[in-house]
Amino acid sequence: MLTRGLFDKLLWLALLVLAAALVLVVVRAAGSSESAGSKVLDKAMERAMTYQSRVALIRELYGPVETLLQAGQDQSALLKLAEIEKTYPGEAHGQILKGSIQARLGAIDEAVASYATGVKLRGDYVDKENPLSRRTEIGRVVESGLQTVSARLAANPDNRTAQATMKQLYYLQSRLAGGCE
């Protein structure tokens, strides 16, 4: 007959055995290659590799556009972007490159809209340290845009285009300012 006292003793013993087993399992695993090989433990590394692959894919995909931009062929670069967009619609990097070209060609409202779309899709472009960062360039456009568009809006307060652009400029300004999102 299992008395209550005996049962409790057995439970205490079981607890000790389990605790010892736990320590043993953890210590042994730490000393072996088992932990490194386990699937679950690769998660962070997998994530990092996926990100690097994405960066590499973007560089390869948009390489011809960058080459055209370096050669000063802005319009050809825009056409190339239009081609890429057919296969990869909604890709943030294309929006950022488009914004960059539009800004250079004087289409400020469209540049701001493209940058805002790109940043909404992926915040990487306003990060300080990120291989994809375009923070300085976006900051420059936002700074000049805030001056020119707000002046335009002050002169024409009912102009809906200027109102919409201001809203997007404020969004980009807010993202550049940082915060937790």
Place this chain on the structure above:
Amino acid sequence: MKLISLASLFKSRLGLVGLSLAILSLLAACKGEERSNPVYRIGYMNCNTEPETIARFGPLTAYLSEKTGLKFEAVTVNTEDFEERFNQGEFAFTHTNSLLYVILKERSGLKLLASEKRGQFGARSAGTIIARKDSGITTLADLKGKRLVFGPFMAPTGFVAQYDLLLRAGVDPEKDLAYYAVPPGSYKHEKVLYGLLYGQYDAAAAPALDLEVMTREGKIAADDFVVLAQSVIIPYCTFGVGKDVDSKVVDKVRKALAELTPESTAEFAGERVKVLKAAWVDGFEELLDSDFDPLREMAKRAKMPPYEEY
């Protein structure tokens, strides 16, 4: 009871006066009704064909009627007739390219309403001069003695911008080219590009927007051409309104255009149609008249209307 016939009424002088008064009052009532519920006509510049213009802008016109509660009618107008018909009062609202807007603004006091957004530069586009990639032509100077095809004569980004680009690069289209041509008939911009692609010409004056649209549609590839030069961006197609139209009506139309979204629909030809999609437009933007100044400068340098010199 005695029945009075119409003939006997006419015979009676009093009856004649009475009938005349009745007809006059009826006419006055009709006239009054028209005054209280006038029809506003919008003159749409034909890009290609009249049926295409109606198919594109009929839904937009119906939308404006639905949205404002006013009655609008679409009128198709050829580019060369536009100024004359506008000045004759055939239509109060205009939908034209930006050069026609400038002409009507300078000469007839047309007011800016809203500009069409389409493509990567929104309400603006640029004029480009392109050559085939394998042509060996890399600069505008290389075009001397070569064959060039322009878009329509009054096209801001198909003719004016490129004419100006050539002049500023020291290439006089009238003297320095082997010859230049403008394709006949409709779909001129497409003909320009295909003419270049199939070797009929050495270079072409193409609107940046057409290059973009045809690239998206897969008709051409970005790698087929090299862009020799590109103008600054200038406004594209634009809605204008005659100076005498009531400002409340103008505000209603401007608001209705600004509120158009890709989901906006209108009843047209017995079905509900997406307005922007039908019109090949992304939306409407409120530009300022000063936004047209770069085009004015180009037209002045190229001696194009409204600054032509003979």
Place this chain on the structure above:
Amino acid sequence: MNWRDKHLWLVVITGFLAGVLGVLLAVWGNPENSGICVSCFMETSAGALGLHNNERMEYLRPELLGFVLGAFASAALLREFKSRGGSAPLARVFAGVLLIVGCAVFIGCPIKLVLRLAAGDLTVITGLLGLVAGVGLGLRGLAHGLQLGRTQQDPSGSGWLVPGLFFLLLVFYFVRPGFLLQSPYGGAAQHAPGLVALGVGLLLGFLAQRSRFCITGGVRDSFLFGLRAPLLWGVIAFVGGALLVSLLTGRFQPGFYGQPGAHTDLLWSGLGMLLVGWISALIGGCPFRQLVKSGEGDSDAGLVVIGMLLGGGIVQSWGIAATSSGVSLAGKVAVLSGLMLVVVATLFLREEA
């Protein structure tokens, strides 16, 4: 007001330090205006544990661990640790989720609201009004007999579970098992040095346990006791400390537009904080206070904390969290649904007089 009351000064010192350190944590590396933000920390910690898939919001925040473990240490050292609970457990889990929903739509917890205000972010005004109104409505509901059920001594010792969980998370923080995710980029990648953040968390957790410091508690007590409420003075000291350091470090940028981690959907900011204030009044404290209470053995608060962690995952996965571009449809639906639930609870969970 008894200025010789030691407890009053303890509350004031805690509030002042929380304000000062809240701004300094951002100076030391946390995201702008987010030196302390319980809801943001919950979201990033949930991401670190794999509860959502926003790759830019994954970091086990040591401050969060510090708040619970600091409170635990305080309660244990001063023999105030009491395992207690049993008041509407499941409702509290949902309350925790909804707290984070409201915070995520506003972008920040009540502590961050004050930090944002102290940095000159004027978009928080409606949030502040909403929070105050929410606490007022919650008090009104309690006054009309709303009763979630009585908290009782808990012989089962479940009050140990949340401190135990946070201790385990602390071990994870140092051992860094492979399943623990950490964003290399984005808001979660911005953080103060780990030991500094942990130290600040422990200190504030310790002091908050002693003082019962709580933002919504301060609002609540000001409704009930006016200027005599020590917690109100704690909140005032918090604002003062944060404002002082913001000014000294050049972080005070007054304005309505372009503020870090802020949007201008003012109505929704207000409604988000209304939800937070209302729930906080019903469950006895803001998200920060729930962490502290869970550290001192309150398993009811512990369930709110579990709900908040779950909420941190949900608001990111379901697109409820607002961004600088505004509040999403999912966010609006979630806030309205949350408010409906609270109204229903206020209507039907009444104790007959």
